[in-house]
Every structure is written in structure tokens, then in C-alpha cells.
Amino acid sequence: MSRRTPKFSTPLPRTPPGPVRIYDTLREKVVPLEPLVPPRVGMFVCGLTPYKPSHIGHARTFVFFDTVARFLAQEGYHVFYVQNVTDIDDKILRVAAEERVDFSVVAERNFAQYLRDMDRLGVRSVNLYARCTDYLPEILEQIQELVDREMAYAAGGDVYFDVSRFPRFGALSKQRKEDLQPGARVEVDPRKRSPEDFALWKSAKEGEPRWESPWGPGRPGWHIEDTAITVNVLGPRYDIHGGGTELKFPHHEAEIAQAESATGESPLASIWMHAGVLTMQGEKMSKSLGNVLDLSSALSQVAPDVLRFFLLSGLYRSPLEFAGTASFEEAERAYRTLERPYRRGEELWREAREDGGPTLPEEVKAGSRRTVDRMVEALRADFNIREATAALYGWSREVGARWASVEPRRRADLDVELAPYRFARDVLGYFSVGTYAPPAAPGDLLKALVEDLLKVRQRARERGDFGEADRIREELADLGIRVEDSPRGPSWRLERGGT
RNA sequence: GCCGAGGUGGCAGAAUGGUUAAUGCGACGGACUGCAGAUCCGUUUCUUGGGGGUUCGAUUCCCUCCCUCGGCUCCA
Structure with missing residues (x-):
């Protein structure tokens, strides 16, 4: 497949080629996407730690990056999208201990639930979910590399990254080392040489799961799995790194420090994308704050397609406020005013005659094309989904009047009129995700x-x-x-x- | 304290150095309908947090103040 070849089942008007422009946190500006090996795009997004069921804040990030992957594929790129799964960490161990089960039981249960929820939300672009515990050899290899290069040191069975050896630490989050407040929220481990050092390997405590290592039995630190995975799956450098904005510091800084130190190559990712947080009553929705709405509860209150629509409303970089049921109700009304004409159009398409070419006036065909162009342009401009959706509302007004009549139609005409909707369906995932339970299956x-x-x-x-x-x-x-x-x-x- | 992102109509939420500041929801009026719904047409409201500056012109650039959110080693 060459670039710019639409992936659609029905022909779509061609949009003139143009670069996709994305805001890069590291450079603090919008930059064109220039893949290292076109048309391939390697994309990594920080996944979750499945110690609890995931909530709609997580879903916001993952639904958004699903849309990114879909759009890039639509633009003709061959996207390989990797997400990690932190299936071993302190919190999982804590839950496992409470339940008196193996840590993997907790991790796998929540991860399976996550996959089901993502499936219901139409997230289907991830090519590889990489579990931390499946990459122990790669992790150990990378730690060894860092120790060999004297970028890391062992201390009492732990291994720490020596941040003083990596001057660029803080470049992503624009933090200067001297401005940081060590211990502001988390206790400083006394075994570290310096408070900003972070663990690559944690020695196993009594009764904890353990893997053998040159530094003694233990388990990986939080940050190392991501770079061990990406270096091995995507290479020492790749195109897009995504994640929630709260991961910028320290997690993404740690990733840069580890990977660039271990491979000697830079930059790790050409573009760093950060999705804004979902807030509730002005505060970040967070598992640790407890102000969460689980995905499964959310999906019992609101249809998956409406939830997806809601999560995609607003700019991805800005916080999105969830005001409870009122948000869902408003999203529902807004979404249904797009969905109704789409369903109507598809119904007309099924009833329409198959023979003959389009008979629509030129200005209608041009209008359809302009609408798709406007949507594509909006998405190329740092994924402005809101603007793309606004274009679709405009188009809905145009087809609304025509589709009210009962005249016989041709499929070729409807293909033209439906093109903007089908674009939204394929790229944004509108209209294609599950709606309320029995859609219409009366006996x-x-x-x-x-x-x-x-x-x-x-x-x-x-x-x-x-x-x-x-x-x-x-x-x-x-x-x-x-x-x-x-x-x-x-x-x-x-x-x-x-x- | 430091770093970053923001403060736009009743609500949600875009955009731009320059005609009447999108779009949606809501509300109101009209068309259509026996009525309702759907659909279409129209109206409604913001001068863009406060102050100052740059400019022929700023909501958009700069300075300052106020406020909100995120981060400062648990976090999508």
C-alpha cells in the first residue's frame, strides 16, 4: 500500500497530500511527522498497571491514541503500535497479598477486563501488548548495559540509574534538578546516592515473586520495562511516544535516560505526545485519589459509542472535565444528532439501486469532498477531532434536507453523500462501536x-x-x-x- | 517555591494578527405533521480572567497581576 491510499471499502475523495503535524512536548512546538523509515511509523504508548479495574481517565488516553493510529493508517502510514503492560509492581503485589493469590492472578484478571473494555470502546489498533514479565531477559540485558557503561550502580541488591551521569535529565518536563523538591510526595530511598536516582532493579523482599539477576533475586523497576520493550520491538529510535501528561516526570524522563544511555542513540522518540488528564470536579481522576469511575460502571450508564464520543471531545492536550451523568447526557444528545443521519443514509444505501453512476449535482459532490478535506486537515493539525466533528455537523445539515424525501436513489450517489460519515466511522470510530444492548433484535x-x-x-x-x-x-x-x-x-x- | 498547560456565550468547547469569534447542547420562533418525533430554516448569548504594552489593527504577540489544573519520583 502506498501512502495516501484510502483504506475504505467505498471510494473516498482524494485529499491533497500534506504532512501530519503533531505537538512535540520535548521541542515544545508543533512539528511535521517525519518517519524514520517511511511509510512505517513506530508508536509506543505507556499502558497500564493492572492492579485495579481501569477507569474512564485511562480510556481517554487509549481511545485517543487509537484514533491517532487509525488516522495515520488512513494517511497511508504503516503503523506499528505497541503498548506495555506493567504486570508486576508494588501495587499489584499489595492487592495479591490482600487476596492471598499470586500476583499474576490480579494482573491477568484486570488486564483481561481492560481488553474487554477497550474492545467495547472500539480500540483495536494496538499491534502488541507487551507484558513486563515477558521481557525479563531484555530488561536484564539493558540494566547490564547501563551498569557496564557506568550509568547505573548496584546498592544492596538494588540497581539505580545514576542521574548525575545524564545531564539531559529533565529536558522533557523542563525541570531543573535544583528546582525539584525531593521527597515532595514520595519517600526518598536511603540507598540511593542521590534522591533523583531511580530504581532499575528492586531486590525481592520475603515472599515476593523474584527473578534471578547478576545483582541478586528481584524484579524490574517501574521504568525499565518500557525501554527494554521498545528498544527490542521498535529499535533504539522510533517515531512517536505517547502517554498521559502526568507521566512526563519522572517516567518519561527515565525512559529517555535509560534508553539513550543504553543504546547511545538519540532521540529515543522523534515526537513525544501527551494526552491531558480527565478531571472530575476539577481534580484529576486517579486511582489513588479514589475519585474514579470504573469503565465497567461507566459502560453500564452510557453506551460505548457515546462514551467514545465524549472522550474524544475537546483537544487531546487539554484536560477534559467529566461532570458526571450530565456529561454523558450532553454527549449522548450531541452524538445522536450525528448518528441519526448516518444510520438513515446507510438505510437509504441498502434500499438504493445498484446500477448507474452518480447523478448528484457537482456542488454536492464537491461539498462532500470539501467536508472530508476539512476533516483530514483538522486531524493533520495535531488531531483536532473537535474541528473534524464540526465539519461533519455542517455536512449533516446538507444531507438532512435531501434525505428527507422519498425519491429512489442510486448507491453511487449515497456513497458520495456518506463519505464524510464513513470517514468519521473508520478514523474516529463513530457509529461503529457498540450502542445500547439489543440494537434491534426483536423476536x-x-x-x-x-x-x-x-x-x-x-x-x-x-x-x-x-x-x-x-x-x-x-x-x-x-x-x-x-x-x-x-x-x-x-x-x-x-x-x-x-x- | 520551581516547571508546564489553561482562563472564550446559559453549558460544553474550537479558532485566528484583520470581513458579522466555529461547532454542539439548551432556549425561542417558523416550515413540515392530525399530534408527537425526526428533518429543514431563522433567532438567541460572549468583545474572548484584570491591568498595561507592541501594532494601522489583538481574542491571537509581549509584560504584569489574579485564578484553575497537571507535574516536582504511586499515577493513562
Whole structure:
């Protein structure tokens, strides 16, 4: 596949080539994406530590980077997207100890749940989920390399990275060593030579899981797995590193220090992307603060497609405020006003004639193309999803009037009119993610009964007995069956949570 | 204290050194409908946190003050 080849099942208007521009935290400006080995793009995003079920704050980051990967693929890049899974760490051990089970039970249970939730949200672009515990040889090798180069030192079974040997430490987060407040939030380990040093290897305490190492039995520190994984999977340098903004310091600084010291190559990642946090009542949603909404609870309150839409609203770099149910309700209304015309268009497409070419006026075809162009341009400008969505709203107004009529249509025309929606579907994941439970799977018996009732109602309407007609409609509504009249006759569907 | 990101209409939330500051939600009016819904059309509200500066012109650039959020070794 060459660059710029659309991946769509239906032809999409060609958008003129142009670079994707992304804000790079390290350089503090928007820079063009220039892959090291075009058209390949290597992308790594810091994954989660599955010690608890994940929440909608995590989902924001991962839904966003899923969209990044989808868009880059749409732009013709061959994306390889890696996410790590920190399946061994202090908190997992703590939970495992409480439950009296092996740490892997806790990690695998929560990770499996995470995968199910991500699947429901339409996150499907990750090519490799790399578990820390699957990379012990690579981790040990990288630590050894750092020790050999005297960038790290062993101390009582632990191994620490010597930050004083890496002057660029702090470049990403713009922190100067002297400005840091050691111990501001976390106790300083007395075995470190300097407070800013960080652990590469932690010696095993009594009863803890352990792996053998030249420094004694223990387990990897928090930061080392990511670079051991990326150096081996993506190489010493790669194109995009993503993660939540709160990981900038110290985690991403540590990654840079480790990888660049171990490989001697720089920069580790060409572009550092940071997704803003999800806040709740003005505070970061955080597992440790406890102000979290678990993904599974969220998905019991709101349809997955609406949740995805909500998480993608707003600029990815800014904080996104979650105001509880009100946020979901507003997102739902906003999303459905896009979804309704899309569904209508696809329905018309299914009913349309297959033969013949497009008959739409040129300005309609141009309008469709302009809309897609505007969406592509918005996404190329540092993933402005909001602007891309605004373009789709504009297009919805245009097709809304045409699609209200009952004239017969051609598929070729509808392909043109649907192109902007299909772009949103494929790239942003709108309209393609699960909606409320039974989408419309009424049994045959129910179907027959409802259709019969609607015939009775139609006869009542025809003889002007609107009282009876409305009564039938209301009674059906009470049963969760929604009836709507249109020039094409009545239609009905099961409401959310309906029969 | 230090670093970073922000403060835009009733709400959410974009954008730009220069015509009337997107878009959505809400509200109001109209068309369509027996009614409702959906759809379409129109209206509604901000002069862009306070102050100062640069400029022919700033919401957009600079300075300063106030406030919010994130980070300063648990965190997506």
C-alpha cells in the first residue's frame, strides 16, 4: 500500500497530500511527522498497571491514541503500535497479598477486563501488548548495559540509574534538578546516592515473586520495562511516544535516560505526545485519589459509542472535565444528532439501486469532498477531532434536507453523500462501536404483533380516530417500543432497555 | 517555591494578527405533521480572567497581576 491510499471499502475523495503535524512536548512546538523509515511509523504508548479495574481517565488516553493510529493508517502510514503492560509492581503485589493469590492472578484478571473494555470502546489498533514479565531477559540485558557503561550502580541488591551521569535529565518536563523538591510526595530511598536516582532493579523482599539477576533475586523497576520493550520491538529510535501528561516526570524522563544511555542513540522518540488528564470536579481522576469511575460502571450508564464520543471531545492536550451523568447526557444528545443521519443514509444505501453512476449535482459532490478535506486537515493539525466533528455537523445539515424525501436513489450517489460519515466511522470510530444492548433484535413474534398493531393504528388514523392512534402509540411507548411517523409510513424500534 | 498547560456565550468547547469569534447542547420562533418525533430554516448569548504594552489593527504577540489544573519520583 502506498501512502495516501484510502483504506475504505467505498471510494473516498482524494485529499491533497500534506504532512501530519503533531505537538512535540520535548521541542515544545508543533512539528511535521517525519518517519524514520517511511511509510512505517513506530508508536509506543505507556499502558497500564493492572492492579485495579481501569477507569474512564485511562480510556481517554487509549481511545485517543487509537484514533491517532487509525488516522495515520488512513494517511497511508504503516503503523506499528505497541503498548506495555506493567504486570508486576508494588501495587499489584499489595492487592495479591490482600487476596492471598499470586500476583499474576490480579494482573491477568484486570488486564483481561481492560481488553474487554477497550474492545467495547472500539480500540483495536494496538499491534502488541507487551507484558513486563515477558521481557525479563531484555530488561536484564539493558540494566547490564547501563551498569557496564557506568550509568547505573548496584546498592544492596538494588540497581539505580545514576542521574548525575545524564545531564539531559529533565529536558522533557523542563525541570531543573535544583528546582525539584525531593521527597515532595514520595519517600526518598536511603540507598540511593542521590534522591533523583531511580530504581532499575528492586531486590525481592520475603515472599515476593523474584527473578534471578547478576545483582541478586528481584524484579524490574517501574521504568525499565518500557525501554527494554521498545528498544527490542521498535529499535533504539522510533517515531512517536505517547502517554498521559502526568507521566512526563519522572517516567518519561527515565525512559529517555535509560534508553539513550543504553543504546547511545538519540532521540529515543522523534515526537513525544501527551494526552491531558480527565478531571472530575476539577481534580484529576486517579486511582489513588479514589475519585474514579470504573469503565465497567461507566459502560453500564452510557453506551460505548457515546462514551467514545465524549472522550474524544475537546483537544487531546487539554484536560477534559467529566461532570458526571450530565456529561454523558450532553454527549449522548450531541452524538445522536450525528448518528441519526448516518444510520438513515446507510438505510437509504441498502434500499438504493445498484446500477448507474452518480447523478448528484457537482456542488454536492464537491461539498462532500470539501467536508472530508476539512476533516483530514483538522486531524493533520495535531488531531483536532473537535474541528473534524464540526465539519461533519455542517455536512449533516446538507444531507438532512435531501434525505428527507422519498425519491429512489442510486448507491453511487449515497456513497458520495456518506463519505464524510464513513470517514468519521473508520478514523474516529463513530457509529461503529457498540450502542445500547439489543440494537434491534426483536423476536419474530414481537415483530408480527407490533406490525399488526401498527396496521390497526394506521386504519384508525385514516378514519381520523387520532385518539385511538395516539393511545396505541403511547401504550407501545410504555412497553419500550418507539413509533415515529414519516412520509414513508410509520417506523418503530426498541428503546434502550426495552422489551 | 520551581516547571508546564489553561482562563472564550446559559453549558460544553474550537479558532485566528484583520470581513458579522466555529461547532454542539439548551432556549425561542417558523416550515413540515392530525399530534408527537425526526428533518429543514431563522433567532438567541460572549468583545474572548484584570491591568498595561507592541501594532494601522489583538481574542491571537509581549509584560504584569489574579485564578484553575497537571507535574516536582504511586499515577493513562
